Amino acid sequence: MRFHPITMLSFFSMLFIMILIYSNPAYIFSLLIFLIVLIIIVKGEKKLKAMIRYGIYNVLIITAINPLLSREGQAVIFQSGRMPVIGRIKITAEALAYGANMGLKLTCFILIFVIFSMMTNKDDTFSFFSKTVHKLTITFSMSSNIIHRLKIEAIRVKEVMEMRGVNFSEKKLRKRIRAYYPLLKVIFISALEGSVDRAEALYSRGYGQYKRTSYTCMNMSFSDYIFQIISLMLLVFFLTGIVNGVGEYQFYPYFQKLYTSDFIWLTVLDFILILTLFYVWGCKRWKFLKYRI
């Protein structure tokens, strides 16, 4: 799946802002389900499994920490006796729910980063941004490229040093550090030497001397325009919702009631999200959309 970087950036930025602003667990849960289904549609089950495991861990950690730090809330689940330094531990249902909601928010944020990388092509994103912010993109692409070279260099230097009799698997930590020290120094010097060579190679090819030339032009396709309309729908929903206090929820001092209007707004949001899922699914399945991406 190859959508235009701007299309994806605007859509996922919109989702990111919504998750950042909303505090209502029903809205956060809807967005979480949407992200999970979207990852499944674009065949990212493997990544999803790892991320869900990490997400559950986050939810548990934040849910556990929050009640220990917060004594707010009225539905007391557990209250300990007075303890030295930390005082009395009071665990409330509100603090637990607040922590769990925050954990879900964090999971949503992580999933947004995952799905964004799956729905965009890295090269497309690089070449798109290199037209406007070429120094930043070249710095980042050089950094990513050097890592691969560093790995090869490290293996090569290690082999040479082993042939000269250096033992990297010494049992004593001090001796092992002594063996690794020159290796790190050599890699550091060699990486810096490489940086000068790379700069000279780029200069000799004319980089940075004149205005950059571009051989490919990335245009928005029909599918991108439809996605932009969906992003626009989300933006309108978000802005009108913010004016009407949609997505807000108070956990403290006691759980706020949920009103019918909350569910009406939620239904509208879910409709837009289901429409998006249906569209992405269609882009993978229907020929008339598939070949227009």
Next chain:
Amino acid sequence: MNYGVLSAIILIISLLGIFISYERKKTTLKEISLIATLSALAGIGRVPFAAFPNVQPTTFLIMVSGYVLGPGHGFVVGAFATLVSNTFLGHGPWEPWQMLAWGLVGFSSGFIGKIRKTPSRLFLSLFAFFWGFAFDYIMNLWHWLFFIYPLNLKSFIAINAASFYLDIMHAAGNFIFTFFFGKDFILILNRFKKRLSYTQINNGQYVKNN
């Protein structure tokens, strides 16, 4: 008032400002290449040490880069090292805060480099030790603003106290890396910095080239 959202907005705008100024600044190709290399070294340094909780040479390498290249380039190296390392370890909403924290490591080291030309090994190591804690406190601030309620001094102290063992591991790691490698790495990098520019004698006039 949602302080978490407010802080995120301020932080993202500030980082955008810094990146725009880097983009507009007259930077030579050799400088860009050196920044990219140092960012890659610092960023990748996190990966082999991922098994050790909070011990990594990233902070040390950013500190050395900032010390030699100056505050501006130091900040950029810190910010890019975050991007590079998170490509392997996972991107997330914590990234702008990491960029800020590591950027500040490079920035402050740049100032130290301007003030003290020949610092002692112990001074540099203590500076690195300080940043071990300061970096983690900035990251704790992110956690506190986003996930904790109520936001008061008590909860702030509690969240920093909870991460004490991880903070001390980071600080001790920084101290050891700087104590054993700091001086040598600064000398090497200084030599390369000098290689980035040369002075040409042109009709009796000195012309500085990059």
